[in-house]
Amino acid sequence: MKKNISSFEKIIGVKFKNQNLLLQSLTHKSNNPLNNNEKLEFLGDRVLGLIISKNLYKLFPNDKEGDLDKKLASLVNRKRCVEISNYLSLKDYVLVGDNKENSKIENKILADTVESIVGALYLDQGLEVTEKFILNYWKRFLNEKLTIYRDPKTMLQEYSLKLYKTLPIYNVVENKGPRHKPVIKVSVKIKNSKKYLGIGNSKKEAEQKAALKLLDTFKK
Secondary structure, X not given: OOXXXXXXXXXXXXXXXXXXXXXXXOEOOOOOOOOOOHHXXXXXXXXXXXXXXXXXXXXXXXXXXXXXXXXXXXXXXXXXXXXXXXXXXXXXXXXXXXXXXXXXXXXXXXXXXXHHHHHHHHHHHOHHHHHHHHHHHHHHHHOOOOOOOOOHHHHHHHHHHHHHOOOOEEEEEEEEOOOOOOEEEEEEEOOOOOOEEEEEOOHHHHHHHHHHHHHHHOOX
């Protein structure tokens, strides 16, 4: 370990029954391809979503399902998990391969490790302790005035339905590049508008960029 695993237990305020489980949650696949935190991350992602969803349900009883869903997305995304990793000083504990320097550990690894720790806590301590841990670190965000992020595609759809009672029309104009990193060009138009193009490494990304370009014309 970079630091004694017991010192990490003090940070999170939990003494593990099975320290090997905690060690596994801190181990990236670049350090150990066979015994790493990928499956714990899978589990932790679901447990985190359940607990945050439950608390949003209680905190915002008058919200519609769609609003709760957007608030949930703002609380369990990569950016939020990276913030939690900073509170945990996770860079000092996560185990990566020799080719990864401590100062250059990607945010994705840190975010995934936060989820794997949640998974390990759930298996070792149960749901009640895991919920206390999550609320301890997420309460500052739950107590914030959560702003609902509406992505460009959603905003354009709402605009088009309100004015014209029709959905925007998207078409893939071009799809090139290697399969692992394609370059996709998508067009979008609504009634009485020109076509606007967006380019991305996925169809979804290209559609969002195209929608944003069309939305920007309304501001002019």
